[in-house]
Amino acid sequence: MLTESQQTRLDAIVQGVNSNLEVEEARLDAQQGLEVVLCQAFICFRPLHISVQDVDIPAALDGEPQAQQALQSYLRMALQGLI
Numbered sequence: 001m002l003t004e005s006q007q008t009r010l011d012a013i014v015q016g017v018n019s020n021l022e023v024e025e026a027r028l029d030a031q032q033g034l035e036v037v038l039c040q041a042f043i044c045f046r047p048l049h050i051s052v053q054d055v056d057i058p059a060a061l062d063g064e065p066q067a068q069q070a071l072q073s074y075l076r077m078a079l080q081g082l083i
Contacts (some may be wrong), residue, residue: 038075
């Protein structure tokens with residue numbers, strides 16, 4: 001479960017990728033990986049599983065700019081089908 005501030009930061013990161021995207025669901029797992037479901041209008045994409053080995057999730061959700069940029073890049077690649 002994300003805190004309110006983490007959810008707000010994640011929403012801003014996702015909006016930075018594409019202003020038409022919304023976070024439908026997001027949660028941190030026991031290993032601090034992130035599972036997120038993104039939607040555009042009424043179409044939701046399959047859940048994305050992002051591990052801390054790929055992106056420093058805690059830092060991104062705590063507002064660290066480099067980690068937020070890395071998460072945005074990861075999401076862009078995932079949405080383009082490269083991941």
